[in-house]
Amino acid sequence: MNFRQLDLNLLRVLVAIHRTRSVTAAGKALALSQPATSNALARLREFFGDELFVRSPVGLQPTRLCEQLAPAMQSQLLAMESLVLNHQPFNAQSSHRHWRLSLSDLGEILFLPRLASSLRQESPQASLSNVSVDASQVAAALESRDIDMAIGILKPQHRGIRSQLLFKERYMAISSKDWSPTPRGRGRTLSPAQLAQAHFLVVSPTATFHGSVEKMLTGMKLQDRILVRPRHFGAIAELAQNTDLLCIVPEMYARELSQRVQLQMWTIEDAPAYEVNLVWHSSTEQDSDQQWMRRVIERLFRRLDV
Template structure:
Protein backbone atom coordinates (compact mmCIF):
# COMPACT_ATOMS: atom_id res chain seq x y z
CA UNK A 1 0.00 0.00 0.00
CA UNK A 2 1.23 3.50 -0.89
CA UNK A 3 1.01 6.45 1.50
CA UNK A 4 -1.22 8.31 -0.97
CA UNK A 5 -3.81 5.55 -0.53
CA UNK A 6 -4.50 6.29 3.12
CA UNK A 7 -5.57 9.37 5.07
CA UNK A 8 -3.57 10.32 8.17
CA UNK A 9 -6.85 10.72 10.08
CA UNK A 10 -7.55 7.04 9.48
CA UNK A 11 -4.35 6.14 11.29
CA UNK A 12 -5.33 8.41 14.17
CA UNK A 13 -8.63 6.52 14.48
CA UNK A 14 -6.79 3.20 14.21
CA UNK A 15 -4.37 4.18 16.98
CA UNK A 16 -7.16 5.34 19.26
CA UNK A 17 -9.04 2.07 18.71
CA UNK A 18 -5.90 0.20 19.78
CA UNK A 19 -5.99 2.14 23.05
CA UNK A 20 -9.72 2.52 23.78
CA UNK A 21 -11.08 -0.71 22.24
CA UNK A 22 -14.57 0.86 21.95
CA UNK A 23 -16.00 2.90 19.08
CA UNK A 24 -17.99 5.13 21.44
CA UNK A 25 -14.89 6.09 23.44
CA UNK A 26 -12.87 6.77 20.30
CA UNK A 27 -15.63 9.01 18.98
CA UNK A 28 -15.75 10.92 22.26
CA UNK A 29 -11.96 11.31 22.47
CA UNK A 30 -11.57 12.51 18.88
CA UNK A 31 -14.73 14.62 18.76
CA UNK A 32 -16.34 12.47 16.05
CA UNK A 33 -19.66 10.70 15.71
CA UNK A 34 -19.82 6.94 16.19
CA UNK A 35 -20.94 6.41 12.56
CA UNK A 36 -17.90 8.40 11.40
CA UNK A 37 -15.57 6.13 13.37
CA UNK A 38 -17.36 3.01 12.09
CA UNK A 39 -17.16 4.26 8.49
CA UNK A 40 -13.43 4.95 8.87
CA UNK A 41 -12.88 1.45 10.25
CA UNK A 42 -14.88 -0.07 7.38
CA UNK A 43 -12.75 1.81 4.85
CA UNK A 44 -9.50 0.66 6.47
CA UNK A 45 -10.73 -2.93 6.49
CA UNK A 46 -11.24 -2.75 2.73
CA UNK A 47 -7.87 -1.11 2.17
CA UNK A 48 -5.88 -3.55 4.30
CA UNK A 49 -7.91 -6.66 3.49
CA UNK A 50 -8.17 -7.49 7.18
CA UNK A 51 -10.86 -7.15 9.86
CA UNK A 52 -8.37 -5.19 12.03
CA UNK A 53 -10.73 -5.29 15.05
CA UNK A 54 -13.18 -7.99 16.12
CA UNK A 55 -16.22 -7.09 18.19
CA UNK A 56 -16.31 -9.06 21.47
CA UNK A 57 -17.99 -8.61 24.88
CA UNK A 58 -14.67 -7.13 26.06
CA UNK A 59 -14.65 -4.54 23.27
CA UNK A 60 -12.96 -4.26 19.88
CA UNK A 61 -10.07 -6.74 20.01
CA UNK A 62 -7.29 -6.16 17.44
CA UNK A 63 -6.42 -8.95 15.01
CA UNK A 64 -2.83 -10.24 14.82
CA UNK A 65 -2.31 -8.03 11.74
CA UNK A 66 -3.56 -4.96 13.64
CA UNK A 67 -1.28 -5.78 16.59
CA UNK A 68 1.64 -5.98 14.20
CA UNK A 69 0.66 -2.69 12.57
CA UNK A 70 0.15 -0.88 15.89
CA UNK A 71 3.83 -0.50 16.77
CA UNK A 72 4.74 1.16 13.48
CA UNK A 73 1.66 3.40 13.42
CA UNK A 74 2.15 4.51 17.03
CA UNK A 75 5.81 5.35 16.49
CA UNK A 76 5.11 7.20 13.22
CA UNK A 77 2.30 9.28 14.72
CA UNK A 78 4.52 10.14 17.67
CA UNK A 79 7.28 11.43 15.40
CA UNK A 80 4.80 13.48 13.36
CA UNK A 81 3.29 14.92 16.56
CA UNK A 82 6.74 15.97 17.83
CA UNK A 83 7.64 17.50 14.49
CA UNK A 84 4.49 19.63 14.45
CA UNK A 85 4.93 20.74 18.07
CA UNK A 86 8.43 22.15 18.57
CA UNK A 87 9.47 22.16 22.20
CA UNK A 88 9.81 25.29 24.29
CA UNK A 89 11.95 25.75 27.40
CA UNK A 90 10.66 23.70 30.31
CA UNK A 91 10.64 25.19 33.81
CA UNK A 92 9.86 22.51 36.43
CA UNK A 93 9.40 25.10 39.20
CA UNK A 94 6.41 26.67 37.44
CA UNK A 95 5.01 23.50 35.84
CA UNK A 96 1.57 22.37 36.92
CA UNK A 97 0.70 18.95 35.54
CA UNK A 98 -0.06 15.37 36.48
CA UNK A 99 2.49 12.65 35.77
CA UNK A 100 1.77 8.91 35.60
CA UNK A 101 4.48 6.27 35.97
CA UNK A 102 4.04 2.54 35.52
CA UNK A 103 5.76 0.51 38.24
CA UNK A 104 5.27 -2.52 40.43
CA UNK A 105 4.73 -2.48 44.17
CA UNK A 106 8.50 -3.05 44.45
CA UNK A 107 8.99 0.17 42.50
CA UNK A 108 6.65 2.04 44.82
CA UNK A 109 8.72 0.93 47.83
CA UNK A 110 12.13 1.53 46.24
CA UNK A 111 11.58 4.59 44.06
CA UNK A 112 8.75 6.73 45.38
CA UNK A 113 10.19 8.18 48.62
CA UNK A 114 13.22 9.84 47.01
CA UNK A 115 11.33 10.73 43.82
CA UNK A 116 8.53 12.47 45.72
CA UNK A 117 11.09 14.41 47.77
CA UNK A 118 12.83 15.60 44.58
CA UNK A 119 9.54 16.64 43.00
CA UNK A 120 8.62 18.57 46.16
CA UNK A 121 11.87 20.51 45.92
CA UNK A 122 12.10 21.10 42.17
CA UNK A 123 8.53 20.86 40.83
CA UNK A 124 5.98 21.48 43.61
CA UNK A 125 3.18 21.85 41.05
CA UNK A 126 3.69 18.34 39.64
CA UNK A 127 1.48 15.57 41.00
CA UNK A 128 2.34 11.92 40.56
CA UNK A 129 0.20 8.81 40.06
CA UNK A 130 1.36 5.24 39.63
CA UNK A 131 -0.26 2.36 37.76
CA UNK A 132 0.55 -1.33 38.03
CA UNK A 133 1.87 -3.04 34.91
CA UNK A 134 -0.64 -5.84 35.29
CA UNK A 135 -3.66 -3.55 35.66
CA UNK A 136 -3.32 -1.49 32.46
CA UNK A 137 -2.33 -2.35 28.89
CA UNK A 138 0.97 -0.60 29.49
CA UNK A 139 2.16 -0.46 25.90
CA UNK A 140 -1.11 0.99 24.63
CA UNK A 141 -1.40 3.46 27.51
CA UNK A 142 2.12 4.76 26.87
CA UNK A 143 1.51 5.02 23.13
CA UNK A 144 -1.58 7.11 23.90
CA UNK A 145 0.37 9.38 26.27
CA UNK A 146 -1.70 8.32 29.28
CA UNK A 147 1.35 6.83 31.04
CA UNK A 148 4.49 8.97 30.86
CA UNK A 149 7.20 6.54 31.97
CA UNK A 150 7.59 2.97 33.16
CA UNK A 151 10.24 1.53 35.44
CA UNK A 152 11.04 -2.12 35.95
CA UNK A 153 11.73 -5.45 34.31
CA UNK A 154 9.44 -5.15 31.28
CA UNK A 155 10.44 -7.38 28.35
CA UNK A 156 7.16 -6.59 26.55
CA UNK A 157 8.16 -2.97 25.82
CA UNK A 158 10.27 -3.21 22.68
CA UNK A 159 9.29 -1.71 19.32
CA UNK A 160 8.42 1.98 19.55
CA UNK A 161 10.00 2.43 22.98
CA UNK A 162 13.26 3.85 24.26
CA UNK A 163 14.89 2.46 27.37
CA UNK A 164 17.74 3.37 29.67
CA UNK A 165 19.29 0.99 32.18
CA UNK A 166 19.12 2.20 35.76
CA UNK A 167 20.86 -0.65 37.55
CA UNK A 168 21.27 -4.41 37.71
CA UNK A 169 20.45 -6.46 40.74
CA UNK A 170 20.53 -10.04 41.93
CA UNK A 171 17.91 -12.15 43.66
CA UNK A 172 18.42 -13.03 47.32
CA UNK A 173 16.76 -15.16 50.01
CA UNK A 174 14.83 -13.09 52.55
CA UNK A 175 13.59 -14.31 55.96
CA UNK A 176 13.17 -13.15 59.57
CA UNK A 177 16.12 -12.71 61.92
CA UNK A 178 16.69 -15.85 63.96
CA UNK A 179 15.41 -18.12 61.19
CA UNK A 180 17.09 -21.51 60.78
CA UNK A 181 18.64 -20.10 57.58
CA UNK A 182 20.02 -17.03 59.38
CA UNK A 183 23.69 -17.75 58.66
CA UNK A 184 26.41 -16.51 56.34
CA UNK A 185 25.67 -18.95 53.54
CA UNK A 186 22.86 -21.41 52.83
CA UNK A 187 23.04 -24.54 50.70
CA UNK A 188 20.59 -25.88 48.15
CA UNK A 189 19.64 -28.51 50.69
CA UNK A 190 18.89 -25.80 53.28
CA UNK A 191 16.83 -23.93 50.73
CA UNK A 192 14.87 -27.01 49.66
CA UNK A 193 14.00 -27.97 53.23
CA UNK A 194 12.55 -24.53 54.02
CA UNK A 195 8.93 -23.51 53.50
CA UNK A 196 8.50 -20.82 50.89
CA UNK A 197 6.49 -17.71 50.12
CA UNK A 198 6.26 -17.28 46.33
CA UNK A 199 5.27 -14.01 44.69
CA UNK A 200 3.53 -14.14 41.32
CA UNK A 201 3.95 -10.69 39.76
CA UNK A 202 1.94 -10.60 36.49
CA UNK A 203 2.96 -8.08 33.84
CA UNK A 204 6.65 -8.23 34.79
CA UNK A 205 9.61 -10.50 34.11
CA UNK A 206 9.96 -11.67 37.72
CA UNK A 207 7.98 -14.85 37.02
CA UNK A 208 10.95 -16.29 35.12
CA UNK A 209 12.79 -16.75 38.41
CA UNK A 210 10.43 -19.54 39.44
CA UNK A 211 11.07 -21.28 36.12
CA UNK A 212 14.86 -21.05 36.63
CA UNK A 213 14.59 -22.48 40.14
CA UNK A 214 12.57 -25.43 38.80
CA UNK A 215 15.09 -25.98 36.00
CA UNK A 216 17.84 -26.13 38.62
CA UNK A 217 16.05 -29.20 40.02
CA UNK A 218 15.01 -27.53 43.26
CA UNK A 219 11.74 -28.86 44.65
CA UNK A 220 10.45 -26.13 46.97
CA UNK A 221 7.78 -26.54 49.62
CA UNK A 222 5.55 -23.63 48.62
CA UNK A 223 3.34 -22.84 51.61
CA UNK A 224 1.93 -19.49 50.40
CA UNK A 225 1.53 -17.74 47.05
CA UNK A 226 0.62 -14.04 46.75
CA UNK A 227 0.13 -11.78 43.70
CA UNK A 228 2.37 -8.90 44.84
CA UNK A 229 5.45 -8.03 46.87
CA UNK A 230 3.97 -5.36 49.15
CA UNK A 231 2.93 -7.84 51.85
CA UNK A 232 6.21 -9.78 51.93
CA UNK A 233 7.73 -7.91 54.87
CA UNK A 234 4.67 -8.38 57.07
CA UNK A 235 4.37 -12.08 56.22
CA UNK A 236 8.04 -12.97 56.75
CA UNK A 237 8.23 -10.98 59.98
CA UNK A 238 5.79 -13.31 61.70
CA UNK A 239 6.56 -16.66 60.08
CA UNK A 240 9.30 -19.11 59.15
CA UNK A 241 8.71 -18.68 55.42
CA UNK A 242 11.48 -17.80 52.95
CA UNK A 243 11.02 -15.56 49.91
CA UNK A 244 13.13 -15.08 46.79
CA UNK A 245 13.13 -11.35 46.07
CA UNK A 246 15.21 -8.69 44.25
CA UNK A 247 18.03 -7.35 46.43
CA UNK A 248 16.84 -3.72 46.32
CA UNK A 249 13.54 -4.77 47.87
CA UNK A 250 15.34 -6.84 50.50
CA UNK A 251 17.45 -3.82 51.48
CA UNK A 252 14.35 -1.69 51.99
CA UNK A 253 12.48 -4.35 54.00
CA UNK A 254 15.28 -5.72 56.18
CA UNK A 255 15.50 -3.05 58.87
CA UNK A 256 11.81 -2.03 59.22
CA UNK A 257 10.64 -5.65 59.49
CA UNK A 258 13.57 -7.25 61.29
CA UNK A 259 14.59 -9.39 58.32
CA UNK A 260 17.84 -10.80 56.95
CA UNK A 261 18.86 -11.67 53.39
CA UNK A 262 21.66 -13.82 52.02
CA UNK A 263 23.06 -14.83 48.64
CA UNK A 264 20.72 -17.18 46.80
CA UNK A 265 21.97 -20.79 46.58
CA UNK A 266 20.57 -21.16 43.05
CA UNK A 267 22.68 -19.47 40.37
CA UNK A 268 20.19 -16.90 39.08
CA UNK A 269 21.10 -14.25 36.49
CA UNK A 270 21.13 -10.61 37.51
CA UNK A 271 18.20 -8.59 36.19
CA UNK A 272 18.30 -5.16 34.58
CA UNK A 273 15.88 -2.53 35.88
CA UNK A 274 15.20 -0.07 33.07
CA UNK A 275 13.45 3.22 32.51
CA UNK A 276 11.07 3.14 29.51
CA UNK A 277 9.37 5.88 27.49
CA UNK A 278 7.53 5.94 24.18
CA UNK A 279 8.98 7.48 21.03
CA UNK A 280 6.12 9.97 21.08
CA UNK A 281 7.55 11.67 24.17
CA UNK A 282 11.24 11.23 23.35
CA UNK A 283 11.78 14.91 22.51
CA UNK A 284 9.31 16.33 25.01
CA UNK A 285 11.13 18.79 27.29
CA UNK A 286 8.95 17.78 30.25
CA UNK A 287 9.64 14.09 29.66
CA UNK A 288 13.36 14.75 29.24
CA UNK A 289 13.44 16.57 32.58
CA UNK A 290 11.51 13.82 34.37
CA UNK A 291 13.70 11.10 32.87
CA UNK A 292 16.75 13.05 33.98
CA UNK A 293 15.45 13.16 37.55
CA UNK A 294 14.88 9.37 37.61
CA UNK A 295 18.31 8.68 36.11
CA UNK A 296 20.02 11.07 38.54
CA UNK A 297 18.35 9.42 41.52
CA UNK A 298 18.65 5.75 40.60
CA UNK A 299 21.06 5.02 37.74
CA UNK A 300 24.20 3.33 39.00
CA UNK A 301 26.25 5.06 36.29
CA UNK A 302 24.67 8.53 36.54
CA UNK A 303 27.12 11.42 36.44
Protein backbone atom coordinates (compact mmCIF):
# COMPACT_ATOMS: atom_id res chain seq x y z
CA MET A 1 0.00 0.00 0.00
CA ASN A 2 1.63 3.23 -1.20
CA PHE A 3 -0.09 6.36 0.11
CA ARG A 4 1.35 8.49 -2.69
CA GLN A 5 -0.63 6.44 -5.20
CA LEU A 6 -3.95 7.22 -3.48
CA ASP A 7 -6.13 9.88 -5.12
CA LEU A 8 -7.27 11.93 -2.11
CA ASN A 9 -10.57 12.69 -3.87
CA LEU A 10 -11.44 9.05 -3.31
CA LEU A 11 -11.50 9.68 0.43
CA ARG A 12 -14.41 12.08 -0.03
CA VAL A 13 -16.29 9.25 -1.75
CA LEU A 14 -15.51 6.87 1.12
CA VAL A 15 -16.80 9.38 3.68
CA ALA A 16 -19.95 10.11 1.65
CA ILE A 17 -20.85 6.43 1.20
CA HIS A 18 -20.21 5.80 4.89
CA ARG A 19 -22.58 8.66 5.75
CA THR A 20 -25.37 7.84 3.29
CA ARG A 21 -24.98 4.03 3.12
CA SER A 22 -25.69 4.37 -0.59
CA VAL A 23 -23.53 4.73 -3.71
CA THR A 24 -26.28 6.65 -5.49
CA ALA A 25 -26.92 9.06 -2.61
CA ALA A 26 -23.19 9.61 -2.11
CA GLY A 27 -22.82 10.44 -5.80
CA LYS A 28 -25.61 13.00 -5.60
CA ALA A 29 -24.03 14.63 -2.55
CA LEU A 30 -20.71 14.92 -4.38
CA ALA A 31 -22.20 15.83 -7.79
CA LEU A 32 -20.84 12.59 -9.29
CA SER A 33 -22.61 10.12 -11.54
CA GLN A 34 -23.50 6.70 -10.21
CA PRO A 35 -20.91 4.96 -12.45
CA ALA A 36 -18.19 7.41 -11.35
CA THR A 37 -19.01 6.79 -7.70
CA SER A 38 -19.03 3.02 -8.21
CA ASN A 39 -15.67 3.25 -9.98
CA ALA A 40 -14.26 5.28 -7.07
CA LEU A 41 -15.46 2.63 -4.61
CA ALA A 42 -13.81 -0.10 -6.70
CA ARG A 43 -10.51 1.82 -6.62
CA LEU A 44 -10.80 2.26 -2.85
CA ARG A 45 -11.42 -1.46 -2.38
CA GLU A 46 -8.39 -2.29 -4.48
CA PHE A 47 -6.16 0.17 -2.62
CA PHE A 48 -7.16 -0.98 0.88
CA GLY A 49 -7.56 -4.64 -0.01
CA ASP A 50 -10.92 -4.67 1.74
CA GLU A 51 -14.57 -4.68 0.67
CA LEU A 52 -15.15 -1.55 2.82
CA PHE A 53 -18.94 -1.91 2.38
CA VAL A 54 -21.18 -4.96 2.14
CA ARG A 55 -24.80 -5.02 1.03
CA SER A 56 -27.58 -5.49 3.57
CA PRO A 57 -31.39 -5.06 3.61
CA VAL A 58 -30.97 -1.56 5.07
CA GLY A 59 -28.21 -0.36 2.73
CA LEU A 60 -24.45 -0.67 2.55
CA GLN A 61 -22.86 -1.64 5.87
CA PRO A 62 -19.22 -0.67 6.58
CA THR A 63 -16.62 -3.31 7.35
CA ARG A 64 -14.52 -3.08 10.51
CA LEU A 65 -11.69 -1.41 8.59
CA CYS A 66 -14.08 1.12 7.06
CA GLU A 67 -15.47 1.97 10.51
CA GLN A 68 -11.92 2.77 11.59
CA LEU A 69 -11.10 4.84 8.50
CA ALA A 70 -14.22 6.86 7.64
CA PRO A 71 -14.76 8.96 10.82
CA ALA A 72 -11.08 9.91 11.01
CA MET A 73 -11.01 10.80 7.32
CA GLN A 74 -14.13 12.95 7.63
CA SER A 75 -12.58 14.87 10.51
CA GLN A 76 -9.37 15.48 8.55
CA LEU A 77 -11.21 16.55 5.39
CA LEU A 78 -13.29 19.08 7.33
CA ALA A 79 -10.15 20.42 9.01
CA MET A 80 -8.39 20.85 5.65
CA GLU A 81 -11.43 22.59 4.14
CA SER A 82 -11.59 25.05 7.02
CA LEU A 83 -7.85 25.68 6.82
CA VAL A 84 -8.08 26.53 3.12
CA LEU A 85 -11.17 28.73 3.49
CA ASN A 86 -9.75 30.63 6.44
CA HIS A 87 -6.81 31.76 4.32
CA GLN A 88 -9.01 33.06 1.54
CA PRO A 89 -10.77 36.37 2.30
CA PHE A 90 -14.43 36.17 1.41
CA ASN A 91 -15.73 38.65 -1.15
CA ALA A 92 -19.51 38.46 -1.23
CA GLN A 93 -19.90 40.56 -4.38
CA SER A 94 -17.75 38.26 -6.52
CA SER A 95 -18.45 34.95 -4.78
CA HIS A 96 -20.07 32.09 -6.69
CA ARG A 97 -20.77 30.28 -3.44
CA HIS A 98 -23.61 27.77 -3.45
CA TRP A 99 -25.33 28.05 -0.09
CA ARG A 100 -27.21 25.03 1.25
CA LEU A 101 -29.66 25.79 4.02
CA SER A 102 -32.23 23.57 5.66
CA LEU A 103 -35.58 25.27 6.19
CA SER A 104 -38.94 23.77 7.00
CA ASP A 105 -41.89 24.22 4.68
CA LEU A 106 -42.97 27.20 6.76
CA GLY A 107 -39.40 28.46 7.03
CA GLU A 108 -39.18 28.52 3.25
CA ILE A 109 -42.28 30.72 3.14
CA LEU A 110 -41.13 33.10 5.87
CA PHE A 111 -37.35 33.27 5.45
CA LEU A 112 -36.38 32.37 1.88
CA PRO A 113 -37.86 35.42 0.06
CA ARG A 114 -36.07 37.97 2.25
CA LEU A 115 -32.85 35.99 2.27
CA ALA A 116 -32.87 35.53 -1.52
CA SER A 117 -33.57 39.24 -2.00
CA SER A 118 -30.65 40.16 0.23
CA LEU A 119 -28.32 37.76 -1.58
CA ARG A 120 -29.28 39.21 -4.96
CA GLN A 121 -28.15 42.61 -3.72
CA GLU A 122 -25.11 41.69 -1.67
CA SER A 123 -23.82 38.55 -3.40
CA PRO A 124 -25.40 38.48 -6.88
CA GLN A 125 -23.30 35.57 -8.21
CA ALA A 126 -24.18 33.27 -5.30
CA SER A 127 -26.85 30.57 -5.42
CA LEU A 128 -29.06 29.19 -2.68
CA SER A 129 -30.78 25.84 -2.13
CA ASN A 130 -33.18 24.70 0.55
CA VAL A 131 -32.15 21.14 1.37
CA SER A 132 -34.78 18.95 3.02
CA VAL A 133 -33.32 17.40 6.16
CA ASP A 134 -35.32 15.71 8.89
CA ALA A 135 -34.97 17.46 12.24
CA SER A 136 -33.30 14.40 13.75
CA GLN A 137 -30.64 14.43 11.02
CA VAL A 138 -29.74 18.14 11.06
CA ALA A 139 -26.65 17.66 13.26
CA ALA A 140 -25.30 14.89 11.01
CA ALA A 141 -25.98 16.95 7.86
CA LEU A 142 -24.12 19.92 9.36
CA GLU A 143 -21.18 17.77 10.38
CA SER A 144 -20.90 16.23 6.92
CA ARG A 145 -21.30 19.64 5.21
CA ASP A 146 -24.39 18.47 3.34
CA ILE A 147 -25.85 21.76 4.59
CA ASP A 148 -24.17 24.94 5.76
CA MET A 149 -26.71 25.88 8.42
CA ALA A 150 -30.35 25.45 9.37
CA ILE A 151 -33.11 27.68 10.71
CA GLY A 152 -36.02 26.36 12.69
CA ILE A 153 -37.38 25.10 15.99
CA LEU A 154 -34.08 23.37 16.53
CA LYS A 155 -31.89 22.86 19.54
CA PRO A 156 -29.62 19.92 18.73
CA GLN A 157 -27.76 18.63 21.77
CA HIS A 158 -24.96 17.12 19.72
CA ARG A 159 -21.34 17.96 20.39
CA GLY A 160 -19.94 20.41 17.88
CA ILE A 161 -23.26 22.11 17.07
CA ARG A 162 -23.52 25.86 17.65
CA SER A 163 -26.74 27.86 17.76
CA GLN A 164 -27.97 31.45 17.83
CA LEU A 165 -31.42 32.38 19.10
CA LEU A 166 -33.14 34.46 16.44
CA PHE A 167 -36.50 35.04 18.10
CA LYS A 168 -39.14 33.57 20.38
CA GLU A 169 -42.61 32.82 19.09
CA ARG A 170 -45.97 31.51 20.20
CA TYR A 171 -48.85 29.83 18.47
CA MET A 172 -51.99 31.64 17.39
CA ALA A 173 -55.22 30.55 15.77
CA ILE A 174 -56.62 31.81 12.49
CA SER A 175 -60.15 31.29 11.22
CA SER A 176 -62.59 32.47 8.60
CA LYS A 177 -64.31 35.81 9.07
CA ASP A 178 -67.55 33.96 9.89
CA TRP A 179 -66.18 31.74 12.63
CA SER A 180 -66.90 32.54 16.28
CA PRO A 181 -66.00 30.63 19.43
CA THR A 182 -68.43 28.69 21.61
CA PRO A 183 -69.24 29.95 24.17
CA ARG A 184 -68.94 33.40 22.72
CA GLY A 185 -66.40 35.76 24.21
CA ARG A 186 -65.75 39.46 23.96
CA GLY A 187 -62.04 39.47 23.31
CA ARG A 188 -59.62 37.86 20.90
CA THR A 189 -58.21 35.31 23.35
CA LEU A 190 -59.49 31.74 23.22
CA SER A 191 -59.90 29.97 26.54
CA PRO A 192 -59.47 26.21 27.09
CA ALA A 193 -63.27 25.92 27.27
CA GLN A 194 -63.66 27.59 23.88
CA LEU A 195 -60.89 25.48 22.34
CA ALA A 196 -62.62 22.36 23.63
CA GLN A 197 -65.64 23.20 21.43
CA ALA A 198 -63.61 23.87 18.28
CA HIS A 199 -62.35 21.56 15.54
CA PHE A 200 -58.81 21.98 14.28
CA LEU A 201 -56.58 21.98 11.26
CA VAL A 202 -52.94 21.24 12.09
CA VAL A 203 -50.13 21.21 9.54
CA SER A 204 -47.85 18.18 9.91
CA PRO A 205 -44.72 19.26 8.04
CA THR A 206 -41.39 17.53 7.64
CA ALA A 207 -37.79 18.77 7.67
CA THR A 208 -36.76 21.10 10.48
CA PHE A 209 -40.21 21.65 11.98
CA HIS A 210 -41.54 19.43 14.74
CA GLY A 211 -45.06 18.60 15.95
CA SER A 212 -45.37 21.23 18.69
CA VAL A 213 -48.96 22.17 17.81
CA GLU A 214 -50.13 18.59 18.01
CA LYS A 215 -48.25 18.17 21.30
CA MET A 216 -49.95 21.26 22.67
CA LEU A 217 -53.42 20.01 21.72
CA THR A 218 -52.61 16.55 23.04
CA GLY A 219 -51.65 18.14 26.36
CA MET A 220 -55.08 19.79 26.40
CA LYS A 221 -56.68 16.41 25.52
CA LEU A 222 -57.96 17.89 22.26
CA GLN A 223 -56.10 15.66 19.80
CA ASP A 224 -59.35 13.93 18.80
CA ARG A 225 -60.69 17.27 17.57
CA ILE A 226 -57.98 17.58 14.89
CA LEU A 227 -59.88 16.82 11.69
CA VAL A 228 -57.48 17.87 8.90
CA ARG A 229 -53.72 17.39 8.76
CA PRO A 230 -52.16 18.82 5.55
CA ARG A 231 -48.44 18.27 4.99
CA HIS A 232 -47.71 21.80 3.78
CA PHE A 233 -48.67 25.35 4.66
CA GLY A 234 -49.58 26.31 1.10
CA ALA A 235 -53.27 25.44 1.45
CA ILE A 236 -53.77 26.99 4.90
CA ALA A 237 -55.28 30.29 3.71
CA GLU A 238 -57.91 28.62 1.52
CA LEU A 239 -58.71 26.01 4.15
CA ALA A 240 -59.13 28.64 6.85
CA GLN A 241 -61.34 30.81 4.64
CA ASN A 242 -63.60 28.00 3.44
CA THR A 243 -64.09 25.76 6.48
CA ASP A 244 -65.18 26.14 10.08
CA LEU A 245 -61.84 24.75 11.27
CA LEU A 246 -59.53 26.62 13.60
CA CYS A 247 -55.99 26.65 12.20
CA ILE A 248 -53.16 26.71 14.76
CA VAL A 249 -50.04 28.32 13.28
CA PRO A 250 -46.97 30.27 14.47
CA GLU A 251 -47.65 33.93 15.19
CA MET A 252 -45.21 35.20 12.56
CA TYR A 253 -47.05 33.26 9.87
CA ALA A 254 -50.49 34.25 11.19
CA ARG A 255 -49.62 37.95 10.96
CA GLU A 256 -48.01 37.60 7.52
CA LEU A 257 -51.03 35.71 6.21
CA SER A 258 -53.58 38.14 7.66
CA GLN A 259 -51.97 40.97 5.69
CA ARG A 260 -52.85 39.22 2.44
CA VAL A 261 -56.03 37.30 3.25
CA GLN A 262 -59.25 38.18 5.03
CA LEU A 263 -58.94 36.11 8.20
CA GLN A 264 -59.46 36.43 11.93
CA MET A 265 -56.54 36.01 14.36
CA TRP A 266 -56.97 34.63 17.87
CA THR A 267 -54.58 34.49 20.81
CA ILE A 268 -54.53 31.15 22.62
CA GLU A 269 -54.59 31.32 26.39
CA ASP A 270 -51.42 29.84 27.92
CA ALA A 271 -50.04 28.81 24.53
CA PRO A 272 -46.42 27.65 24.98
CA ALA A 273 -43.61 29.74 23.54
CA TYR A 274 -40.89 28.24 21.38
CA GLU A 275 -37.51 29.35 20.08
CA VAL A 276 -36.39 29.70 16.48
CA ASN A 277 -32.65 29.15 16.17
CA LEU A 278 -29.92 29.41 13.57
CA VAL A 279 -27.68 26.35 13.90
CA TRP A 280 -24.32 25.48 12.36
CA HIS A 281 -21.33 23.21 12.98
CA SER A 282 -18.37 24.36 15.05
CA SER A 283 -15.97 23.32 12.27
CA THR A 284 -17.25 26.32 10.26
CA GLU A 285 -17.02 28.76 13.17
CA GLN A 286 -14.03 30.66 11.77
CA ASP A 287 -14.80 30.32 8.04
CA SER A 288 -15.08 33.85 6.67
CA ASP A 289 -17.87 32.96 4.21
CA GLN A 290 -19.90 31.22 6.89
CA GLN A 291 -19.43 34.13 9.27
CA TRP A 292 -20.71 36.48 6.59
CA MET A 293 -23.85 34.40 5.94
CA ARG A 294 -24.58 34.09 9.66
CA ARG A 295 -24.37 37.87 9.98
CA VAL A 296 -26.79 38.29 7.06
CA ILE A 297 -29.31 35.90 8.62
CA GLU A 298 -29.02 37.51 12.05
CA ARG A 299 -29.48 40.98 10.54
CA LEU A 300 -32.58 39.89 8.64
CA PHE A 301 -34.33 37.79 11.26
CA ARG A 302 -32.93 38.27 14.74
CA ARG A 303 -35.20 40.28 17.02
CA LEU A 304 -33.68 42.48 19.69
CA ASP A 305 -36.22 41.37 22.28
CA VAL A 306 -34.72 37.90 22.59
